[in-house]
């Protein structure tokens with residue numbers, strides 16, 4: 338009996354606090370509450386339109402074709418960029434990693450991604466994945482800053498995109 342009374346008192350107290358918070362407008366609902374809770378974890382909300390196209394992001398079969406000709410960009414990145422396949426297959430699968438993935442994507446121009454989409458056997462939408470990753474990274478602070486050991490390097494795509502034809 339005492340336990341029930343305590344539970345009733347606790348529920349009553351919680352109800353009063355909730356009503357008071359709503360009344361004085363301090364409670365955040367919906368997107369605002371979601372962002373307040375999850376932005377720090379790198380998890381911005383996803384729109385209905387984004388949710389509809391996301392299944393197409395999973396089509397990579399790890400054939401490696403899109404990485405042909407990427408050796409120079411990989412070397413120039415000092416380790417920040419490891420090729421297109423690792424980006425579409427792994428780095429773009431976990432949203433908390435998107436700030437690092439967005440930085441890595443900055444080493445490969447969209448024009449190159451378009452070329453590789455044309456040879457991809459499963460039509461992975463590489464430019465759409467890159468845009469999604471960049472948008473979500475921007476929503477929570479943008480691409481991660483350069484690690485100090487490669488701070489003298491700049492992504493080639495940030496200046497004049499240099500296209501390296503597949504070998």
Ligand code: SF4
Nearest residue numbers: 397398400401403457
């Ligand atoms: S070409 Fe397409 S399927 Fe092959 S590794 Fe690249 S993204 Fe994946």
